[in-house]
Amino acid sequence: MTETVRVRFAPSPTGYLHIGGARTAIYNWLLAQKEGGKLILRIEDTDAERSTEGSIQGIIDGLKWIGITWDEGPYFQTHFIREHQAAAQKLLDSGAAYKCFCTKEELDLRRKEVKKGETGSKQYDKCRDMSAEDVATQEQEGIPYVIRLKVPRGAGSVVFEDIVYGIIEKKYEDIEDFVIVRSNGQPLYVLSNVVDDIRDRITHVIRGQDGLANTPKQIMLYKALGAPIPKFAHMSLTLDPKKAKISKRRHGELVAVHFYKEHGFLSWAFLNFLVLLGWSTSDSREFFSKEELIEAFSLEGINRANSIFNVQKNDPKFFTDPKALSMNAHYLRKLPVEEIAPRVKSVLEEAGIWNPAFEAEKRGWFLHTVDLIRSRYHVLTDFATLGRAYFSDDYPIDPKPLNKNVLKHEGLKEWFPQAADRLEALTAFTIEETERVIRDMAEELEIKPGIIINGIRTVVTGQAAGPGIFDILTTVGQARVVDRLRKAVRLF
RNA sequence: GUCCCCAUCGUCUAGUCUGGUCCAGGACACCGGCCUUUCACGCCGGCAGCACCGGUUCAAAUCCGGUUGGGGACGCCA
Numbered sequence: 001m002t003e004t005v006r007v008r009f010a011p012s013p014t015g016y017l018h019i020g021g022a023r024t025a026i027y028n029w030l031l032a033q034k035e036g037g038k039l040i041l042r043i044e045d046t047d048a049e050r051s052t053e054g055s056i057q058g059i060i061d062g063l064k065w066i067g068i069t070w071d072e073g074p075y076f077q078t079h080f081i082r083e084h085q086a087a088a089q090k091l092l093d094s095g096a097a098y099k100c101f102c103t104k105e106e107l108d109l110r111r112k113e114v115k116k117g118e119t120g121s122k123q124y125d126k127c128r129d130m131s132a133e134d135v136a137t138q139e140q141e142g143i144p145y146v147i148r149l150k151v152p153r154g155a156g157s158v159v160f161e162d163i164v165y166g167i168i169e170k171k172y173e174d175i176e177d178f179v180i181v182r183s184n185g186q187p188l189y190v191l192s193n194v195v196d197d198i199r200d201r202i203t204h205v206i207r208g209q210d211g212l213a214n215t216p217k218q219i220m221l222y223k224a225l226g227a228p229i230p231k232f233a234h235m236s237l238t239l240d241p242k243k244a245k246i247s248k249r250r251h252g253e254l255v256a257v258h259f260y261k262e263h264g265f266l267s268w269a270f271l272n273f274l275v276l277l278g279w280s281t282s283d284s285r286e287f288f289s290k291e292e293l294i295e296a297f298s299l300e301g302i303n304r305a306n307s308i309f310n311v312q313k314n315d316p317k318f319f320t321d322p323k324a325l326s327m328n329a330h331y332l333r334k335l336p337v338e339e340i341a342p343r344v345k346s347v348l349e350e351a352g353i354w355n356p357a358f359e360a361e362k363r364g365w366f367l368h369t370v371d372l373i374r375s376r377y378h379v380l381t382d383f384a385t386l387g388r389a390y391f392s393d394d395y396p397i398d399p400k401p402l403n404k405n406v407l408k409h410e411g412l413k414e415w416f417p418q419a420a421d422r423l424e425a426l427t428a429f430t431i432e433e434t435e436r437v438i439r440d441m442a443e444e445l446e447i448k449p450g451i452i453i454n455g456i457r458t459v460v461t462g463q464a465a466g467p468g469i470f471d472i473l474t475t476v477g478q479a480r481v482v483d484r485l486r487k488a489v490r491l492f
Numbered sequence: 493g494u495c496c497c498c499a500u501c502g503u504c505u506a507g508u509c510u511g512g513u514c515c516a517g518g519a520c521a522c523c524g525g526c527c528u529u530u531c532a533c534g535c536c537g538g539c540a541g542c543a544c545c546g547g548u549u550c551a552a553a554u555c556c557g558g559u560u561g562g563g564g565a566c567g568c569c570a
Binding site for chain 2: 010012014044045046047050051077104107146165166168169170171174175176178179181182183184186188189190192193208209210211212214234236237239241243244245273276277278280281282283284285286303304305306307308309310317318321322324325326327333373374375376377401405448449450453454457458463464465466467468469
């Protein structure tokens with residue numbers, strides 16, 4: 001019987017969920033799903049100064065939106081501070097850790113010397129080897145101290161095998177006796193994190209590569225605490241096109257998960273895109289259903305090289321990574337219409353043009369319309385902007401096609417009402433019939449059909465591009481088309 | 493500065509462990525064409541990459557060494 005996989009996502013609540021955090025959460029979630037394990041959500045809020053209520057909610061909302069579910073938590077690190085302190089005491093008692101009375105000034109000075117090469121050893125042994133009496137004396141005098149872990153001296157090293165990066169070795173001499181408890185008694189991240197992972201019985205630590213350098217220290221803590229060491233899998237980082245680590249500070253909203261929600265992404269499309277940023281299958285497959293992804297996922301598929309989130313600020317054509325956009329467009333036109341309909345509904349509601357009939361007597365029409373226009377949209381919000389004229393009678397007309405397709409042809413001022421009359425007279429408002437009427441009319445007037453067709457498209461949809469004109473006419477409907485054509489005279 | 497990690501088209505990547513089937517495959521983007529009296533979808537085609545140097549080998553994108561480049565970590569932050 002194999003032990004149950006237990007993984008965790010442990011964000012510090014210092015802002016919204018960004019794509020780096022989302023990616024970490026996704027890989028953890030995927031492993032739990034695949035192995036029938038548990039995902040624990042733990043909020044590492046011990047940095048009280050930077051942690052906020054709002055960001056905790058923001059992170060949870062972000063996770064929920066992309067569809068990540070967790071089995072335990074959220075737990076809060078601050079609730080376990082006593083446990084962390086108890087662990088430190090245990091390490092003190094066993095002699096694995098010691099109290100250090102050095103002041104910051106002393107240490108700064110020391111570090112400078114090391115940098116300048118004025119002293120041979122990186123270690124600062126003054127307190128490490130202090131006698132019990134001296135420790136007691138200093139303590140009685142009220143001299144503040146931190147607790148440091150004793151790193152073995154000599155030739156050895158910490159070795160572990162990272163699932164992604166392979167064997168990692170760190171020499172003891174390259175690790176200083178690191179602080180695990182501050183002079184004010186508060187435990188530090190390295191300690192808290194390990195203690196929490198032990199308590200939560202975490203079997204796999206999956207986190208960003210920026211945690212790689214910390215791992216040897218944490219392994220020493222596991223050993224000193226007599227706890228089993230989990231498996232580690234560090235994931236490559238996400239960089240911007242300038243190869244700088246993605247951060248809230250530098251990139252703002254562009255890297256926030258909620259930004260993609262607000263800009264019309266389907267959450268699954270976004271997750272699918274993110275999962276491919278640094279992970280792949282040997283057949284380079286790109287599109288996965290949830291079940292397929294869980295089936296295909298494996299930590300070994302994580303790439304060691306960092307990847308770039310290709311977002312160009314102020315790009316007129318792509319507001320975010322073109323690949324993300326194209327994946328979203330793919331899902332927009334491939335998913336069953338019924339599945340995207342609710343998403344389109346939200347977007348129309350937000351635009352104030354949602355009609356309850358669209359999910360009642362007009363549901364058939366609504367689905368047909370969404371299906372008709374979706375192949376040229378990239379994001380959901382396009383339905384409310386580019387597609388507004390299908391759902392609302394109050395829509396703008398794009399000035400470019402207005403000029404090119406309407407105003408340039410003065411004859412249209414006469415032809416639009418004429419077309420309206422002819423279309424109104426039809427008893428069967430079908431694709432065949434509308435096409436016959438328009439073509440006959442063009443022939444009689446001895447003009448190219450394109451003139452009248454493009455004119456009508458512009459006036460009826462407000463757009464230069466769109467579905468075939470006869471699809472448009474039959475979809476928008478006889479009465480509305482006739483009305484729009486008659487009103488078009490005002491445009492001249 | 494010290495330690496660690498990484499390196500295939502502009503971007504995401506397959507191939508690297510187990511050298512030959514790779515004068516390197518797919519996707520996005522870009523460019524052409526077909527379809528279409530619009531645009532998109534779809535289809536067809538094109539552009540474009542093994543960072544560099546040396547070694548091992550009959551044979552190297554794949555193994556080894558170095559160089560360069562990039563990233564990360566070096567806090568009484570998480």
